[in-house]
Amino acid sequence: MKLDKEGIKMKYIECLFIGEGSSISEISGIKGIQVFSNEKACEYVDKQLQAGITYFLIFAVPIVKSIEHAIESTFCVSQFISKVKNLYGDRVTLIADVGLSPYQDSGQSVIYQNNTIDELASYDAASQLSLAFSEAGVDYVAPCLSLPKQVEKIKLALNQKNYSTRIMSYSLKFSSSLYGAYRQTIGSNMGTTRKNYQSDYTNSDSALTHMCDDLRQGADIVIVKPAVHYLDIIFQVKNINHKCCVAAYHVSGEFMMAKQAAETGLIDEDDYFDEVHASIYRAGANFIIGYAATEFIRWKTAINEKSQ
């Protein structure tokens, strides 16, 4: 593979955090990333569209942590989706995260009852969020439950209401130590705790089986998360099903380690991000999800100019 001969087809999905009231802040756990008000988020999308970023993954940073609140049409995420889709239509692709952690005091991605996972209640909550964001006009929903039927249940709920919203599933979500900065940003109290229902990184077979199940149930894109420690997984997913569309999530811990190493002079930041983006592309990803859209555009433009 010679990147400068082919040009880069891979696209970037930029993470956007939308807050309400006093949760809006210039600062988050992730360097350079803000929790936006609706208005500021729209201005930011406009700027990014001009720079060439057209895909956004939306996370809520609510003050009131409740599913009932999040499914109201006045909720910050639904308001943002309607506004952006009205302004830009198909020029922008919006993906709403329907993980449950921003909506629960526990910070868990699933609902627990008496110390056991309540699968039905978890599917129901993710389906309700999916319906609410679909009503606002979102293009994709991204379920993050680590449960075996998340795609099937959400698809059924969407079909019953005649929504054609697609599904980008967190199918290969490993129990990683690298999610702390994201959790700090969404106000989760779980810190760097590993969640035991996420995929065990010492057992890739089980994670790949989960991915195959999600595809059979109708997932349009599957996510591998984190990215750089899991390039072998991206490569295997493409080998199992070369038509499968894969998004590699370069998570907050990966991003922050690079930023902090650059700050101390240990690495050259641009040089390092070029290497990260090239390695994820070589592994076969169709999309990168992350916090380094500016770095990605700089790298992709330089490579594509060389290929012409």
Ligand SMILES: NCC(=O)CCC(=O)O
């Ligand atoms: N459901 C979204 C995430 O878990 C993000 C992880 C990260 O960026 O660390």
